[in-house]
Amino acid sequence: MTIAVWEPRLRPSRRRPDRWAAWRRGLFGSPLNIAITLALALLALAAAAPALRWALLDATWGGTAQDCAARSGACWAFIAEKWRFIVFGLYPNDRDWQAALAVALVAGLVIVTGLPRFWSTRLIAAWIVVLALALAVMGGAPTGRLVPTDKWGGLPMTVLLSVIGFAGAFPLGVALALARRSEMRLLRWMAIAFIEVMRGIPLIAVLYVSTLIFPLMLPPGMAIDKLARAQVAIILFVSAYMAEIVRAGLQSLPTGQYEASRALGLSWWMMMRLVILPQALKAVIPAFVNLAIGLFLDTTLVIVIGLFDFLNTARVATTDASWNGYHNEAYTFVAIVYFTVSYAASRYSLWLEAQLRARQDSK
Amino acid sequence: MTAISPDAPAPGAPLLKNLLGERPLTQIVLFVVLVTALGLLGRAMVSNMARVGITPGFAFLSRPTNFGIGETLIAYSPESSFARAILVGLLNTLSVSIAGCVLATLLGVALGMARMSANPLLSSIVRAYVELIRNTPLLLQLFFWSASFKALPATRQALEPLPGFYLSNRGIYLPALQIEDGRMVATAILAAVLVLFALWRFRRRMSGTLAGAATLAVLLLFAWGLASAGALRADIPVLKGFNIAGGLSLTTEFGALLVGLFVNASALIAEIVRSGIQSVPRGQWEAAESLGLHRAQIFRRIVLPQALRVITPLMTSNYLSLIKNSSLAVAIGYPDLVSIINTAANQTGQALETILIMASIYLTISLAVSYAMNRYNARHALRGLAR
Numbered sequence: 157m158t159i160a161v162w163e164p165r166l167r168p169s170r171r172r173p174d175r176w177a178a179w180r181r182g183l184f185g186s187p188l189n190i191a192i193t194l195a196l197a198l199l200a201l202a203a204a205a206p207a208l209r210w211a212l213l214d215a216t217w218g219g220t221a222q223d224c225a226a227r228s229g230a231c232w233a234f235i236a237e238k239w240r241f242i243v244f245g246l247y248p249n250d251r252d253w254q255a256a257l258a259v260a261l262v263a264g265l266v267i268v269t270g271l272p273r274f275w276s277t278r279l280i281a282a283w284i285v286v287l288a289l290a291l292a293v294m295g296g297a298p299t300g301r302l303v304p305t306d307k308w309g310g311l312p313m314t315v316l317l318s319v320i321g322f323a324g325a326f327p328l329g330v331a332l333a334l335a336r337r338s339e340m341r342l343l344r345w346m347a348i349a350f351i352e353v354m355r356g357i358p359l360i361a362v363l364y365v366s367t368l369i370f371p372l373m374l375p376p377g378m379a380i381d382k383l384a385r386a387q388v389a390i391i392l393f394v395s396a397y398m399a400e401i402v403r404a405g406l407q408s409l410p411t412g413q414y415e416a417s418r419a420l421g422l423s424w425w426m427m428m429r430l431v432i433l434p435q436a437l438k439a440v441i442p443a444f445v446n447l448a449i450g451l452f453l454d455t456t457l458v459i460v461i462g463l464f465d466f467l468n469t470a471r472v473a474t475t476d477a478s479w480n481g482y483h484n485e486a487y488t489f490v491a492i493v494y495f496t497v498s499y500a501a502s503r504y505s506l507w508l509e510a511q512l513r514a515r516q517d518s519k
Numbered sequence: 520m521t522a523i524s525p526d527a528p529a530p531g532a533p534l535l536k537n538l539l540g541e542r543p544l545t546q547i548v549l550f551v552v553l554v555t556a557l558g559l560l561g562r563a564m565v566s567n568m569a570r571v572g573i574t575p576g577f578a579f580l581s582r583p584t585n586f587g588i589g590e591t592l593i594a595y596s597p598e599s600s601f602a603r604a605i606l607v608g609l610l611n612t613l614s615v616s617i618a619g620c621v622l623a624t625l626l627g628v629a630l631g632m633a634r635m636s637a638n639p640l641l642s643s644i645v646r647a648y649v650e651l652i653r654n655t656p657l658l659l660q661l662f663f664w665s666a667s668f669k670a671l672p673a674t675r676q677a678l679e680p681l682p683g684f685y686l687s688n689r690g691i692y693l694p695a696l697q698i699e700d701g702r703m704v705a706t707a708i709l710a711a712v713l714v715l716f717a718l719w720r721f722r723r724r725m726s727g728t729l730a731g732a733a734t735l736a737v738l739l740l741f742a743w744g745l746a747s748a749g750a751l752r753a754d755i756p757v758l759k760g761f762n763i764a765g766g767l768s769l770t771t772e773f774g775a776l777l778v779g780l781f782v783n784a785s786a787l788i789a790e791i792v793r794s795g796i797q798s799v800p801r802g803q804w805e806a807a808e809s810l811g812l813h814r815a816q817i818f819r820r821i822v823l824p825q826a827l828r829v830i831t832p833l834m835t836s837n838y839l840s841l842i843k844n845s846s847l848a849v850a851i852g853y854p855d856l857v858s859i860i861n862t863a864a865n866q867t868g869q870a871l872e873t874i875l876i877m878a879s880i881y882l883t884i885s886l887a888v889s890y891a892m893n894r895y896n897a898r899h900a901l902r903g904l905a906r
Contacts, residue, residue, distance in 0.1 A: 179639050181637070182636075182637040182638045182639045182640075183638060183639060183640060185637070189637070189638050192636075192638050192640070192641055193638060193640050193641075196640050196641060196644060197640065200644065338540075338541070339540045339541040340539065340540050340541045340542055340543075340545070340546050341538070341539045341540040341546075342539050342540075342543075342546040342547070342549075342550055343546050343549065344540075346549075346550070346553070352882075353878065353882065355885075356878075356881055356882040356885040356886070357843070357877070357878050357881045357882065358843040358844070358846035358857065358881065359843075360846045360847065360849065360857055361846065361857060361874065361877055361878060361881065364857070364860075364861060364864070364874060365874055368861075368864055368865075368870040368874065369564070369870045369871055369874060372563075372564045372567050372568065372870060372871070373560040373561075373563050373564045373567075374563065374567075375563055376567065376570070449654075453654075453655070453656040453657070454656070454657075456656040456657075456658040456659065457658060457847070459658065459850060460847075460849055460850055467656060467658060467659055467662075471662065483662075483666045484666075487659060487662060487663055487666075490659060491655050491659055494654065494655050494656055494659065495651065495654045495655055498653075498654035498655070499650060499654045502653075502654065
């Protein structure tokens with residue numbers, strides 16, 4: 157009886173796979189692929205040609221509504237005319253640099269937070285300070301003239317609602333996740349009830365609670381700003397999803413981490429603060445980014461309670477009687493902005509995941 | 520430090536500790552504070568409601584609504600009760616959600632497969648589709664679909680993409696099956712089920728293709744029998760002047776919401792399907808190939824059962840979010856549960872009661888879907904385990 161012994165002497169080929177050859181094989185390798193390629197190419201051409209003609213060739217880039225009506229393509233002149241309203245809403249025109257400054261502050265904060273080299277506990281302080289500053293600027297601090305929140309709108313509102321929503325939900329979500337894994341049974345059941353109820357109902361329902369029920373609970377004569385109520389509703393809603401992400405992070409840690417910290421004599425708080433949370437939170441950062449993208453896109457739901465966020469200002473702009481309903485132009489403009497931000501964030505999430513993995517491997 | 524030591528039971532309260540776990544007193548204090556706060560808010564609410572002349576309670580449910588609803592699956596008029604209006608909303612939510620889940624699954628699985636195609640043109644077009652859908656707000660997509668449906672031609676120039684299918688700005692018309700003789704149809708369905716059950720018992724004796732062909736043949740035979748006996752009639756819409764008569768008609772709001780929801784969900788499902796199938800290691804394909812299975816067999820017998828374990832839980836949350844997203848109907852004028860609850864709350868002032876009803880309905884739906892999907896998942900997870 158012969159026993160075949162296979163010795164893996166062959167090393168994997170060093171030659172780089174030929175990208176172009178793979179492409180050609182994929183496109184034209186079999187009759188089926190040729191048919192798919194041809195059909196798709198024709199379809200893409202049939203769809204792209206009118207779209208291109210509409211968006212670029214036949215488009216009107218400047219001028220008045222009459223100029224637009226004379227041509228068949230997109231009316232970008234409408235955006236040129238209305239962009240200020242779409243971006244800033246009803247914010248006082250002479251002071252909209254304040255709104256722009258607030259957005260820039262928040263955007264800078266988010267970008268700095270995204271870079272791993274700045275990760276430290278000082279970020280928490282930076283978030284509190286910068287967000288407070290952005291709100292003050294938005295409220296009219298630089299000029300000393302108050303801008304009430306019913307004049308806020310457009311992109312600044314979307315940015316503030318989503319970033320403050322995320323920032324507010326973070327501590328609450330961590331607390332809920334800890335409560336859900338706590339040994340304190342009553343506390344655990346309260347956390348579970350809150351999380352599951354929030355995750356079981358739509359965001360719109362929570363927003364309705366904030367507009368319909370919450371005002372009824374206040375003593376007569378007292379009122380809380382509508383925007384603030386919506387913000388609280390968003391924070392509460394997102395915190396439930398945040399809690400589930402944090403819980404996944406906590407569960408991903410081996411029990412040895414808990415036992416070792418206990419053996420070192422750390423108190424529960426010290427164990428959480430110094431050992432468990434830093435590792436658990438780091439493990440779920442990509443999920444946080446995805447949640448943030450989802451939140452950014454979902455803030456559009458505040459439309460149903462009558463707030464003028466970025467999507468709503470665009471929609472309202474199209475109702476101007478002198479420009480007859482250029483929906484496609486307005487929605488395209490808004491879609492490009494949302495897409496750019498979300499797509500950049502999702503690419504960032506992939507980059508970060510690779511970075512974190514590389515760091516893990518190099519340890 | 521004694522308070523946190525797990526081994527030293529707090530003196531005097533072993534019963535509470537057994538019941539509540541760590542630190543029972545702190546928990547009770549916290550619980551009482553929370554309940555008191557909620558109670559105070561509730562009392563303020565009751566007195567505020569009393570001031571404007573509203574009595575808390577569910578008595579309003581039997582009062583007539585005095586508002587019309589554009590789209591109802593059951594008989595409804597402004598004289599109907601609020602309870603019935605809420606039922607109408609629930610049925611509307613369920614019908615758009617169920618249709619959405621089915622269509623999203625079909626499109627999503629097809630897109631997920633196309634995304635993994637070796638053809639770079641096909642996979643990159645699908646990728647562009649997925650990225651575009653995932654990175655724009657669902658509400659914006661709904662506005663787009665709503666505007667597109669409104670921009671359809673008037674009834675007289677209705678589009679007819681397929682014979683018997685009409686698209687116009689007044690509605691969408693599809694061929695439907697009209698039941699003429701209910702008893703005969705019911706008997707036939709029962710008989711068909713029995714025959715298929717018998718077929719299923721003997722399915723091991725025949726090949727998969729043969730079983731499929733036999734099933735199809737049985738179904739066609741029964742359908743043909745019913746049609747020729749006049750119990751079942753195809754109801755095909757016909758364009759007559761200013762109207763389209765017959766068939767199944769859907770409103771453009773329903774159409775826009777349905778298309779928006781399933782197109783949105785299909786992009787997510789495509790990614791789930793792809794990640795699920797790619798989660799099966801290449802070695803599984805190679806090992807199955809070396810056993811002499813061909814590609815279709817490998818996929819069905821080896822890869823799919825393992826991929827489903829990854830896919831099913833993700834699909835569950837996707838279905839749940841589609842159901843919850845159907846509440847965006849309120850923004851495009853489709854009378855779903857949330858939209859009717861909102862109208863009812865504004866009309867009666869019974870905001871708390873109506874919202875409690877809505878929350879409990881959504882929670883029931885969520886729990887039911889989770890339960891069903893977990894049952895399905897458990898079956899596949901068990902089958903996949905090595906034992």
